Amino acid sequence: MHLALFLIFAAVCVGGAINLLAQKHPINSALSLIVVMGSLAMIYLLLGAEFVAAVQVIVYAGAVMVLFVFVIMLLNAGVEERTPHASRVATLLGVPGLIIGLGISAWVVSRITGLDKIAIGGPSVMNGSDVFGNPQAVGQLLFRDYLLPFEVTSILILIAIMGAVVLARREE
Amino acid sequence: MISAVDYIRILPELVLSVFGILVMIVDPLIPEQSPKRPLGMIALVGVLAGLAATAYQVGFYGDAFFHSVQVNTFSVFFHIVILLIALVVLLTSCEYLEVQKIRAGEYYGLILFGTVGMMLMTSAVELVLIFIALEISSISTYILAGMRRRVAESSESSLKYFLLGSFATAFFLYGVAMVYGATGSTNIYTIAHALRTQQSTLAYLAVGLMFVGLGFKVAAAPFHVWTPDVYEGSPAPVVALMSTGPKAAAFAVLLRVLFGTGAIGWFWIVWLAAILSMTLGNIGALVQQNVKRLLAYSSIAHAGYLLVAFAAGREVGISGAIFYTATYAAMNVGAFAVVSHLSGEGEKYVTIDDYAGLGRRSPPLAGILTIFLLSLIGIPATGGFFAKFYVFSAAFQSGLTGLVIIGVINSAIAAYYYLRIIVHMYMRDERTEAPVARIPATLGIGLAISLIATIYLGVLPGRLLEYALTSARDLVK
Numbered sequence: 001m002h003l004a005l006f007l008i009f010a011a012v013c014v015g016g017a018i019n020l021l022a023q024k025h026p027i028n029s030a031l032s033l034i035v036v037m038g039s040l041a042m043i044y045l046l047l048g049a050e051f052v053a054a055v056q057v058i059v060y061a062g063a064v065m066v067l068f069v070f071v072i073m074l075l076n077a078g079v080e081e082r083t084p085h086a087s088r089v090a091t092l093l094g095v096p097g098l099i100i101g102l103g104i105s106a107w108v109v110s111r112i113t114g115l116d117k118i119a120i121g122g123p124s125v126m127n128g129s130d131v132f133g134n135p136q137a138v139g140q141l142l143f144r145d146y147l148l149p150f151e152v153t154s155i156l157i158l159i160a161i162m163g164a165v166v167l168a169r170r171e172e
Numbered sequence: 173m174i175s176a177v178d179y180i181r182i183l184p185e186l187v188l189s190v191f192g193i194l195v196m197i198v199d200p201l202i203p204e205q206s207p208k209r210p211l212g213m214i215a216l217v218g219v220l221a222g223l224a225a226t227a228y229q230v231g232f233y234g235d236a237f238f239h240s241v242q243v244n245t246f247s248v249f250f251h252i253v254i255l256l257i258a259l260v261v262l263l264t265s266c267e268y269l270e271v272q273k274i275r276a277g278e279y280y281g282l283i284l285f286g287t288v289g290m291m292l293m294t295s296a297v298e299l300v301l302i303f304i305a306l307e308i309s310s311i312s313t314y315i316l317a318g319m320r321r322r323v324a325e326s327s328e329s330s331l332k333y334f335l336l337g338s339f340a341t342a343f344f345l346y347g348v349a350m351v352y353g354a355t356g357s358t359n360i361y362t363i364a365h366a367l368r369t370q371q372s373t374l375a376y377l378a379v380g381l382m383f384v385g386l387g388f389k390v391a392a393a394p395f396h397v398w399t400p401d402v403y404e405g406s407p408a409p410v411v412a413l414m415s416t417g418p419k420a421a422a423f424a425v426l427l428r429v430l431f432g433t434g435a436i437g438w439f440w441i442v443w444l445a446a447i448l449s450m451t452l453g454n455i456g457a458l459v460q461q462n463v464k465r466l467l468a469y470s471s472i473a474h475a476g477y478l479l480v481a482f483a484a485g486r487e488v489g490i491s492g493a494i495f496y497t498a499t500y501a502a503m504n505v506g507a508f509a510v511v512s513h514l515s516g517e518g519e520k521y522v523t524i525d526d527y528a529g530l531g532r533r534s535p536p537l538a539g540i541l542t543i544f545l546l547s548l549i550g551i552p553a554t555g556g557f558f559a560k561f562y563v564f565s566a567a568f569q570s571g572l573t574g575l576v577i578i579g580v581i582n583s584a585i586a587a588y589y590y591l592r593i594i595v596h597m598y599m600r601d602e603r604t605e606a607p608v609a610r611i612p613a614t615l616g617i618g619l620a621i622s623l624i625a626t627i628y629l630g631v632l633p634g635r636l637l638e639y640a641l642t643s644a645r646d647l648v649k
Contacts, residue, residue: 162196
């Protein structure tokens, strides 16, 4: 069962990544990227890393992708904007695919977080200590073992901002 | 728990970060029209303070921050090499920025932060930290490559470097993921321990992928195609930095990944990359007219000589590679310092023809450049000679006679194009009226540092070589 679920989401993930490259319109590519991020989140969930999976959805599939789409819409007023970008495959498979994907995801989420057991009054599996990817374990790793890499990332972000300022400024 | 000693073990990085931020704070306080000299001075003081902090670390060898940083002779050696590179580059930049009208604030800040990344690469023993440090050093050089905002080639080189560099970093990261898959850890110690008990196919794949990523950073063939274009378009002092600093740091990481972990199965990859880099680099350099492009191909060839030392392996090979890194940094930074002084406004004078008659127009500069070029050839009494000698003798001791023969033939080919510049300087009449500006004090100090280092290593290499041997032992321990 676990393997079958993994194969489904891995296939969706790789398919989304290939579609991302194959699409001509940037918005279509961005939407494919959401599929990739979403299925990656499900793979994390299958590995027992529910916190990472949630963060993946909130940060990547949510915040980062919104930013991507904004940037594309603001900057890409070029030829691509005027070309029609509806694909027939997407029209046919889009809604059924989405429903199936969400259905499987909902089932996995309810199984792994123990929501189904709570609903029928069984014991919850969410006691936290035996789970590898719970917030406590992630926090321990991030602020103990990987404290220095975590802090040094701030310099990386600082120079990235400096780079954006330097390269975007108009020279007179 | 984290104690004060942990902070001492990352003190040089902390000091340079603080000075980098200081440069950014002081920059807007200086009026727009007035010269930005003070920023250069702050950056110089920062690098000197970094050197002092590194010297202070000598009494505090050991691990810090939960085994993500290791301070020992190896890290201290590379810290000093990288800081000296940064020092000479800053001294060269003071004049260059004013001539080319490049904004100083971000430039000095990026050099300092980039140096932090390079230094962390050499002391990190945690692949996640190595990756982030590698990105800091790479991204700051991508940006610095595009700092000549009025020149299209500069933006081109920046973009090319960025796209290809990100691609190469992805290879490195994929290699890290494979190592984690093979050993369950990203820490060099744990990886070494796991690889001692069992080797797996994943580990071979991982080392191969990481070699691709690092091979790009050190401009080793067949991952070298970006080098000439990027070096041609970037500001000359930045080329001085990117052809030595990130390279030295990447070679340090490569030493750690290949020898610190005790990984096996990489010999033929390195062997092949060494031969390709030496041959393609030297043959490419033969036909170049632009001095920056010529030195770019020469730096590919030198990466090849260094990989010969890697292929030789063992303590002699590792210490040969460490020694070569330092020597190459000294002579190459010096050569590019001269190139950036001669280039003039908008880097107009960078072809070999512009160097014709330099021996008459500016005898001191011609003389200094000649010494650096002779060292790059590997003439005795310069550092380049002993560097090549140790590398080739290490390879010979490891029984790699074929590699030594190819290396020596390549050195002979290389002599042609270096000598061509010298011949132009002394035996051709000047065709251009290219004026040679007076050497400012800052550049003079920078040239003196690299000149003294090049000659010192050529006359008295013993002490540094002994130190390199100690570092090699510390690395494989």
